[in-house]
Amino acid sequence: MEYGMIHLTDAEFQIIYPHIRERYGLNLEKKKYLIESKLWIELARYRVGSYTEYWQMLRADATGTMERRMLDLLTTHYTYFCRESQHFDFLKDRILPQLGRARTAPLHIWCAGCATGQECYTLAMLLLDCQTAGTLRVPFHIFGADLSDTAIAAARKGAYGSADYARLPRAWQCHYATPFQNGEFQVLPQIKALVTFRQQNLLDRPALPERFDVIFCRNVLIYFSEKERAQLLGRLTQVLRPGGYLLIGHTESLIGIQTALTYVQPAVYRKPGGAAA
Numbered sequence: 001m002e003y004g005m006i007h008l009t010d011a012e013f014q015i016i017y018p019h020i021r022e023r024y025g026l027n028l029e030k031k032k033y034l035i036e037s038k039l040w041i042e043l044a045r046y047r048v049g050s051y052t053e054y055w056q057m058l059r060a061d062a063t064g065t066m067e068r069r070m071l072d073l074l075t076t077h078y079t080y081f082c083r084e085s086q087h088f089d090f091l092k093d094r095i096l097p098q099l100g101r102a103r104t105a106p107l108h109i110w111c112a113g114c115a116t117g118q119e120c121y122t123l124a125m126l127l128l129d130c131q132t133a134g135t136l137r138v139p140f141h142i143f144g145a146d147l148s149d150t151a152i153a154a155a156r157k158g159a160y161g162s163a164d165y166a167r168l169p170r171a172w173q174c175h176y177a178t179p180f181q182n183g184e185f186q187v188l189p190q191i192k193a194l195v196t197f198r199q200q201n202l203l204d205r206p207a208l209p210e211r212f213d214v215i216f217c218r219n220v221l222i223y224f225s226e227k228e229r230a231q232l233l234g235r236l237t238q239v240l241r242p243g244g245y246l247l248i249g250h251t252e253s254l255i256g257i258q259t260a261l262t263y264v265q266p267a268v269y270r271k272p273g274g275a276a277a
């Protein structure tokens with residue numbers, strides 16, 4: 001069979017994109033070309049001659065492998081260490097001092113849509129510094145979740161290239177990374193131990209009880225369609241502790257979404273209740 005570019009017909013597009021939107025929240029309504037350009041290679045891989053055949057095969061695949069491969073291809077995993085650093089300053093300067101001397105319970109932070117893990121490791125390095133400095137007196141744990149299998153595998157590995165190394169503050173390069181000859185590096189095991197990664201669809205009903213002090217869900221909502229954005233926000237609010245904070249990307253907003261959260265400052269929201277702000 002010849003595998004040049006196989007075109008995705010309008011009828012096929014009308015079947016594929018609503019499924020992806022309803023199941024995963026991703027808004028691909030204006031991304032017909034993206035679906036075509038990313039998935040045609042899958043047609044060759046599975047030796048099918050049309051998107052209709054590909055879709056039938058994917059829907060019949062009880063292992064879910066084909067669907068997970070498709071999601072890997074259709075999601076954007078762009079991220080880097082210390083991204084939107086105002087949020088890390090807010091955590092250090094505003095959230096940690098509010099925990100109070102009486103608190104003994106560990107601090108739980110969730111990175112929802114963590115991509116390849118740099119956001120989680122930035123948090124681990126920052127909070128470890130705070131423990132050393134005595135500004136964080138309780139243990140902490142960071143949970144990273146993402147839809148993409150390959151992103152989660154990379155996050156668990158914790159090995160990155162020279163561009164990522166250059167973004168680490170000098171002290172973190174010295175204390176928390178093992179550099180290699182070629183400019184790449186790996187995050188130290190003691191940092192990795194502070195983070196648990198899991199492949200998860202954020203739209204699935206949370207298996208976890210309400211317990212997060214802080215949720216980072218940055219640069220994820222931007223890919224979502226309106227209805228699913230509201231659904232995701234509901235899920236995040238559910239697993240946030242009263243008084244807990246939700247941090248979203250600075251190019252994102254909750255305007256127009258009904259939410260129980262209150263606005264604190266750009267890209268920072270808080271769940272009412274709990275300890276005083």
Ligand SMILES: C[S@@+](CC[C@H](N)C(=O)[O-])C[C@H]1O[C@@H](n2cnc3c(N)ncnc32)[C@H](O)[C@@H]1O
Pocket residue numbers: 024025026075076077078079080083112113114115116119145146147148151200201202203217218219220223249
């Ligand atoms: C652009 S990255 C953002 C990474 C990081 N939060 C940051 O701000 O640098 C968006 C991530 O959201 C993930 N994502 C999109 N939809 C998702 C869903 N329904 N469930 C879980 N993760 C999702 C993608 O796989 C991708 O890795």
